[in-house]
Each structure stands twice: as structure tokens, then as C-alpha cells.
Amino acid sequence: xxxxxAFELLPGYIDEELSLSESREFERHLAGCELCTHAYxxxxxVSARLRQADMRMDAPPELVKCIRAALPVRRSLWERLSExxxxxxxxxxxxxxxxxxxxxxxxxxxAMVVSLVALTWSAGLYLSTPSGDTRLTExxxxxxxxxLQFDHLYDVISTDRHTVxxxxxxxxxxxxxxxxxxxxxxxxxxxxxxxxxGRSVAVMVYRYKLxxxxxxxxxxxxxxxxxxxxxxxxxxxxxxxxxxMNYWAVTDAGExxxxxxxxxxxxxxxx
Ligand SMILES: [Zn+2]
Numbered sequence: 001x002x003x004x005x006a007f008e009l010l011p012g013y014i015d016e017e018l019s020l021s022e023s024r025e026f027e028r029h030l031a032g033c034e035l036c037t038h039a040y041x042x043x044x045x046v047s048a049r050l051r052q053a054d055m056r057m058d059a060p061p062e063l064v065k066c067i068r069a070a071l072p073v074r075r076s077l078w079e080r081l082s083e084x085x086x087x088x089x090x091x092x093x094x095x096x097x098x099x100x101x102x103x104x105x106x107x108x109x110x111a112m113v114v115s116l117v118a119l120t121w122s123a124g125l126y127l128s129t130p131s132g133d134t135r136l137t138e139x140x141x142x143x144x145x146x147x148l149q150f151d152h153l154y155d156v157i158s159t160d161r162h163t164v165x166x167x168x169x170x171x172x173x174x175x176x177x178x179x180x181x182x183x184x185x186x187x188x189x190x191x192x193x194x195x196x197x198g199r200s201v202a203v204m205v206y207r208y209k210l211x212x213x214x215x216x217x218x219x220x221x222x223x224x225x226x227x228x229x230x231x232x233x234x235x236x237x238x239x240x241x242x243x244x245m246n247y248w249a250v251t252d253a254g255e256x257x258x259x260x261x262x263x264x265x266x267x268x269x270x271x
Contacts, residue, residue: 001029006036014047020195137232144214144250153205154190164191176202176217184264211253220246227262
């Protein structure tokens, strides 16, 4: 790994966003590079200080008014809030601008701030938790792109499945099926470990002409046996489960090329 690449990965490493293999490669570089170790220490300290600092502030009442005026759903939210808090009597609003922590009899400003906070909170929740599948496909595309960008397609380079399969022994707690599809036009070129959806996964790397195909495998039965092909950000993805394993294939090759790969793979895989 070069300095330039290490510098690019540094923020991701500090925020624990790198894949397992990227982290390991980054740490290897760090161990032998004073310059990057220094940069890492500096960024780590800045990041730690930012986390400690109290960066919260109350929205000024004028801003609260503007946002509330622009929201079309305040009535139903208000109803929901009333239901939740009983609707009548006093209500304590903490940190609501100059209202402070006084007990309010649903004073307009207090209610306004409560609604705003609740709405912001629920909108935040909605935005930060996309459905599991969307999040996973985004993670898969990111992982695929990273594997190409940082020249980190493989940890083991081999076209021989008898080399690739044992390479995973002891590195993960399952044995991914590895098949060779050279005769079908999709030669196996290597494998690597990756980190996806909170767990270590095996990745078999195939090629169709110049297009790499990353095949992610881990134990589970999340999908049916028939692959579904998706398109995300210009990449094609396929998802299915077979023989107690979840499979995701990601490639920049066309849909029919991916389909040919899937047919070959499923014909030659243990079921
Ligand atoms: Zn360096």
C-alpha cells in the first residue's frame, strides 16, 4: 500500500468503516511508516476531541417556527403526541430555548418544540435505517467498488479451486463451496475475506472477459433458490440461497453475462 492510498483510507479506519482485509493492509502499512503513524495519531486525537465536545444547540425560535410552518403533517403528529403523553395537563420540556424546564400547560411554544424534536427524531430514524435489503445492496456495491479501487480483489490469487478452497480454512467458520467455471467462460481468479452486514464473509472472485464478478457467500437461508437480479448504481447484483448458504454476486458485466454465470454456477454447485 502506498502513502496516498493509506491517507485515503485513514478516516475510514478511524471510524471503523473499512473491510477486514483493508484494515489489515492499512495496519501493515502503518507499522512500517512513521509519516502515516503520525497522521493517524493526529486524526485520532481530533476525532476523539470532536466526540467529547458538546456540539448540541437549541434551534432559535424563529427557525423552529419556519420549519414547523413548512411541515405538512403536524396535525397527525400532534395527535400521536397527545395520545402518547395523555394529551392534557402539564408537560416538561427540557432545553426548549428560553422556555427552559418549566412545566407547561401545552403552551404553544412548548408544544411546537416537542413536535419539532419528535418529528426530527422520527425522520432521523427513518433516514438512518433503510430497509435491510437496501442497506445490504448498498454495502455490496460499496464493497465491490472498493475491491477494484484499491486493487484489493484477492487475498489469494489462484485459478485453482483446490488452492482457493483450503485458503479459507481456519479463517472463517464455514467452508464456502468453490467451483471452477473456466469452461463456461467465467474463470475463477481468486478469493478473499470481506466484512459484510456485520459478519465475515467469503468472496470468490471470477472474471467474465475483463469484468470481475465478486461472489459473496455466507451461511444462511435468506432468499429462495431462484436468483433475483437487481441493478444498483450501474452494477448488476444477484441474490439467492442454496445448500444452506446465502449468495450475492456483484459485477459491472451485463445482465445476460451475469445470468450465464449464475446458470453455470448453479449447475456445478453442490445443492
Ligand atoms: Zn505511509
